[in-house]
């Protein structure tokens with residue numbers, strides 16, 4: 001217990017998995033917590049005694065599953081192993097913490113999702129009061145990817161949602177203070193950043209950054225200047241130091257700190273990422289049904305991770321976007337090559353993570369075997385791309401208006417795969433490791449014959465020993481004339497000769513009798529004893545030697561791990577372009593024209609996800625034109641279920657796809673790049689947010705009005721829906737006006753308040769469109785077609801009938817409706833006489849254009865300075881005006 005308590009003290013914030021033989025045991029509070037979290041039976045040590053210690057355990061061989069469950073629940077686990085064989089240990093078995101598994105630092109393939117990065121993040125706010133800057137860094141310890149930036153505190157939540165770290169570090173005071181609201185909404189484990197050796201990590205970062213001050217090496221794009229971005233660098237040092245502490249025995253595979261600015265990519269906030277269903281669906285948070293799921297046809301894990309990154313960080317630099325388009329287009333034009341490239345890539349293992357595991361020292365023999373085989377495939381991939389560059393395949397009906405693209409960055413991007421260190425490593429691993437190495441070094445049979453003389457010798461001995469036993473058996477049978485003499489083995493006295501009762505008379509004198517059994521006797525000879533010693537030690541020596549040699553192979557990989565990882569990254573880009581090309585070809589996407597203009601023009605656009613779900617050919621395509629000069633704000637009216645939301649989302653998704661370099665689901669498209677994409681879905685439509693309130697809706701709308709620029713794309717879906725009709729119409733109206741008059745962002749504005757169509761009368765850059773429906777024999781038919789002009793009717797009752805509201809209720813609703821429209825208010829409530837107020841005869845646009853004299857009069861008075869008599873006089877005056 002002393003040993004346990006010592007170790008536990010060093011890792012007080014973690015559950016301690018304490019290895020005892022075939023189990024990991026937990027004690028005290030850890031046992032109580034783990035038993036609850038893992039559904040284990042809680043027992044106790046020294047049962048029955050008064051101070052019995054609660055304990056529970058998990059079998060060693062099943063530990064991974066339990067570790068996964070604990071990290072998923074946000075726990076940190078310190079794994080303590082026995083550092084010597086208990087059989088050989090003198091006194092207490094030596095134990096050490098070999099690694100700490102935290103939600104953000106997980107290295108086990110069985111826990112990791114191959115297509116998801118596993119980030120640990122740290123936040124470092126500026127110390128000074130009133131400074132809204134925050135340093136953010138995140139590290140994927142499996143690959144060594146380390147990124148850092150500085151952002152406004154108001155953007156922290158958005159960026160966290162986009163990055164998706166599984167664990168966030170920050171100083172305790174910040175967690176209680178300025179970061180508390182973010183922490184409340186970003187539901188991942190937050191841990192205080194008490195990190196040892198922060199200075200050491202910062203010093204090391206200096207070298208990753210290419211030195212500092214005058215020694216600073218040539219700046220590459222993405223290099224951070226520590227003098228300019230001290231918070232980002234400090235955050236990076238924090239994740240590094242924290243991650244390092246979890247791996248006492250290994251080196252983190254970090255070779256570079258990549259800095260970025262929020263302006264490098266399209267700004268997407270939490271709401272936009274969620275509403276546009278980029279990586280998961282709004283309802284249910286499922287990957288299936290999200291945009292990423294449709295476009296992700298990658299065949300490798302690094303490709304999947306890279307595509308995700310591309311989608312969440314769409315580009316705004318036109319030249320960069322076109323380079324990607326070129327690569328995708330080039331592959332689209334070479335379907336046979338594309339297929340070959342994809343087939344080849346699908347057999348290449350995850351070089352980024354394998355290189356990371358080697359650096360961390362946790363690579364298994366099987367890992368190195370896969371790494372070697374993957375390296376062996378590199379020349380094939382490079383050759384494919386190279387030959388493709390000289391051959392053009394004619395593709396009938398190709399939807400690509402641009403001239404035949406060059407291979408873009410594809411061949412040059414593959415340069416990293418051509419590093420001479422890689423084939424050298426492949427050759428070495430080919431010679432040192434067997435074709436199919438086992439999962440564990442312990443299993444033996446790792447090192448290939450011919451690589452090491454001692455291994456070969458030991459194997460011969462161990463093996464030859466067994467042969468020799470057969471030889472001895474045969475010889476003894478012959479010499480003694482005992483035909484059924486057997487050489488056998490048991491644990492107590494090793495190899496022995498067994499002779500049955502009827503043959504005892506023939507036993508040679510030099511046999512030493514060891515044991516009498518029911519039907520005979522057992523003997524040993526000096527020769528057998530010597531052989532046994534050799535065999536046993538040979539196996540042990542072999543195991544030790546194989547382990548030693550394997551370690552050297554891991555080190556050899558670690559030495560060039562950065563190059564291996566770079567090759568993996570290069571293949572990832574090919575895989576991503578291949579995936580986009582595959583989707584483009586399979587689904588008939590076109591190459592959009594992306595430029596620095598402000599127009600968005602889409603011909604026959606489709607919603608990439610809904611199109612994929614519906615039976616082929618049934619999705620109705622629609623055009624879209626947005627242009628701050630003419631059609632800046634497109635107001636979409638139409639009944640519920642007509643297709644308004646679908647239409648707006650498809651425009652935003654097409655714009656984002658275009659900006660990641662993808663082809664888009666349309667016949668033709670021009671996308672003037674967007675700097676930000678905003679979405680706001682009316683409270684009632686936003687089902688996913690349980691706490692949906694009008695307040696949230698308005699806060700998000702306020703954010704759009706505050707941050708949208710002329711270059712932004714704004715999607716407003718049923719704004720104002722979360723309140724009463726009058727409030728709702730008024731707010732929607734005012735927001736639309738403001739977007740038109742002041743923000744001038746390209747805006748799609750859907751509303752079922754068809755009163756808003758009048759806005760176009762007073763605002764030149766507002767266009768009305770509606771999603772067409774037809775009434776057929778009293779039934780409503782959705783045509784899904786976006787047509788010019790506003791809707792003149794909301795069809796709410798028709799939709800209600802479709803939804804199955806009883807005929808009686810529908811009938812009554814129609815009755816009330818017609819009375820409302822006729823202007824005869826039910827009861828006295830003015831609010832209910834909706835039809836009269838909102839009818840085109842009393843356009844709200846008119847009110848806004850020329851304020852009524854009554855209102856002018858009213859706004860001029862100051863009630864506090866009026867006598868009752870003056871008030872009465874005014875009232876009379878107003879009455880006469882009305």
Ligand code: ADP
Pocket residue numbers: 610618619620621638639640641642643644645646647784785
């Ligand atoms: P609204 O926002 O007007 O209430 P939605 O956009 O939610 O309507 O669309 C309702 C349903 O109609 C969608 O779930 C989709 O299945 C279908 N839909 C929408 N647009 C189309 C289209 N262009 N082609 C085919 N089906 C469509």
Ligand code: MG
Pocket residue numbers: 641644645646685717
């Ligand atoms: Mg809708």
